[in-house]
Amino acid sequence: MISINEQYPAGSGSAGFAAEVAALFGPKGSLAAIRGFEWRPEQQRMAEAVAGALAGRSHLVVEAGTGVGKSLAYLLPAVLHAKRTGRKALVSTHTINLQEQLLYKDIPLVKGLTGEDFEAVLLKGRQNYVCPTRLARAHRHGADLFTAEERPELERIREWAATTTDGSLSDLPFEPPRELWMQVCSEQHLCTPKTCGRDTGCFYQSARRRAQTAQILVLNHTLFFTLLGDPEEEGLGYLFPDDFVIFDEAHTVEQVASRHLGFNLSQYSLRQSIQRLYNPRTRKGLLQQARQGGGISAASDLIPEVDRFFDKLAGACTFRQGRESRIRGDQAADLAEAVAESPLAEGLARLAESAGTAAAKAEEEGLQGELNDVASRLRTARAGLSDFLSQSEPDHVYWVERSGKASTWTSLHAAPVAVAPLLGRLLFREGSTAVMTSATLSVGSSELDYFRGRVGALEVPSLQLGSPFDYARQMKIRLVRKMPEPKDAAYEEALAKWISHFTEESRARAFVLFTSHRTMQSVAARMTGFFEEKGWNLIVQGGGLSRSRMLESFREDGESVLFGTDSFWTGVDLPGEALSSVIITRLPFVTPDHPLTEAKLEEIESAGGDPFQTYSLPEAILKLRQGVGRLIRSSKDRGSIVILDSRILSRPYGKAFLKALPECPVEVL
Secondary structure: OOOOOOOOOOOOHHHHHHHHHHHHOOOOOHHHHOOOOOOOHHHHHHHHHHHHHHHOOOOEEEEEOOOOOHHHHHHHHHHHHHHHHOOOEEEEEOOHHHHHHHHHHHHHHHHHHHOOOOOEEEOOOHHHEEOHHHHHHHHHOHHHHOOOOOHHHHHHHHHHHOOOOOOEHHHOOOOOOHHHHOOOEOOOOOOOOOOOOHHHOOHHHHHHHHHHHOOEEEEEHHHHHHHOOOHHHHOOOOOOOOOEEEEOOHHHHHHHHHHHOOEEEEHHHHHHHHHHHOEOOOOEOHHHHHOOHHHHHHHHHHHHHHHHHHHHHHHOOOOEOOOEEEEOHHHHHHHHHHOOOOOHHHHHHHHHHHHHHHHHHOOOHHHHHHHHHHHHHHHHHHHHHHHHHHOOOOOEEEEEEEEOOOOOEEEEEEEEOOOHHHHHHHHOOOOOOEEEEEOOOOOOOOOOHHHHHHOOOOOOOEEEEOOOOOHHHHEEEEEOOOOOOOOOOOHHHHHHHHHHHHHHHHOOOEEEEOOOHHHHHHHHHHHHHHHHHHOOEEEEOOOOOOHHHHHHHHHHHOOEEEEEOHHHOOOOOOOOOOOOEEEEOOOOOOOOOOHHHHHHHHHHHHOOOOHHHHHHHHHHHHHHHHHHOOOOOOOOOOEEEEEOOOHHHHOOOHHHHHHHOOOOOEEEO
């Protein structure tokens, strides 16, 4: 066993701890004596580097190829360091799959290796948890808040809440209406240690207390950036005093941070806030319970005004492919003029005031809190509208977006064009420790400068470790020279033909990865008959199954073909014979028509750079590497990578893609 109560060797500092950890992972170390442990020099080097960064209060970027065993390489030194120093370890991931692997496989393994019990907690966003106080209040006042059709659903939640030990949505055996769940889940100003004390059995507050005392806290990138405070106000820690953070699946950090360091306001969420006060259709709501007739009238009048405002705003925009419309400075002035006559801003202010007045008069503390919470949301929305139309944030890109199946909902967005300066200040500050790791951070070169530049870590030391897998023996790359280019009218027909060919060779057991949801659906429709004739299970993303259920069905069936888009390019781990082929339909270049991508490319060009070489190509290489990485997940796996994009052979940049992939036999058809 590894003693986690030992102190660092006297006077040795970070070098002593790094050497100690390196010895543990060595061919003659403590771990080597454990049955099933396999010495991997790449894993040993990574563990040593992580230990050095932790003990030295410095930062680190590590690319650890598939099969290195990076989870154990960062978890074990993190646990040792956390137990010895009292610093809390934050482990942030992008996917639920990895969180579950950490909690149910890797962390129990570390507990077994150390022989010590330490607490590891998964923390979810608070709206994932039911709040018993709000649930009880909703039940008491159900006649004023919910329709006759909604009350049975509320009762089902109440029955579940009485038996669940987790209290989160993922444990709920059915999917409740969002509008209903939002009135019983944990909210920042309504579910507090004061209102939801220990005797209430509040699930979120219980999770929060466990997180306070746990040595290891697992969460996702989205929640991390939601909770992240300003370093000038919070000191050395990120979420807790003097904690440290390890980002696994770090290749997604820039994308997540861009979303959460920006702003968004949706027509749908604004309507929901108002309808929480009073819904004219159901004649239910908080103001009905408070018997505030004036507020009820104001809410009834404001809901159609919200729709008129957003419809008018959308009507003044030019949407690309029906989805996004970028708003530049002069366009913002035109939009402001187009909606200048709207009474929405004034109406939001009046309704917020009415809700506040009703809260002041309410005798029940719970009703006061609910009303004040909605009033705060309305004031925030009003301020957001003003900020959006004035484009008050420098170096941000602003856009209007449509969503929903028929693009019926409109939302406003703003995001920083470059997050690197922000991340550099927020994450890589002196005296703190942030470790970033992934299997895919480089773009074919021997350096990690591209990734480090995107996340503000150019001054951070880096380590690049290859995979221990024998790709030359385990994998083959198949390319098709006569494949039409993606813009060709015959492209989809050719896709169907070649997918048929290669899935017949692999006897199903294939992932087919698309970059376009529309193309995926069209090809799936073309090929349904083929797969039915073969007796194979075709699983198509968006067909009603969750991502985890799709993977479970693929694994269990044995003869399945899965069609997936973005979320299946990364974070999927299916070792064994279930997956024998990964077919990539198109080189995954980012679409330059999204406003944020367009702004990034413009910024590079204005600085005298080449947007394609500097951004578009490296991003596509990273994404391709992630897709290819789904195939070989263990030393026993075998299979082929098929790339159905002839540009990899016909265009000069094709060599950059091939150079970035593992060295293995390449066959051109």
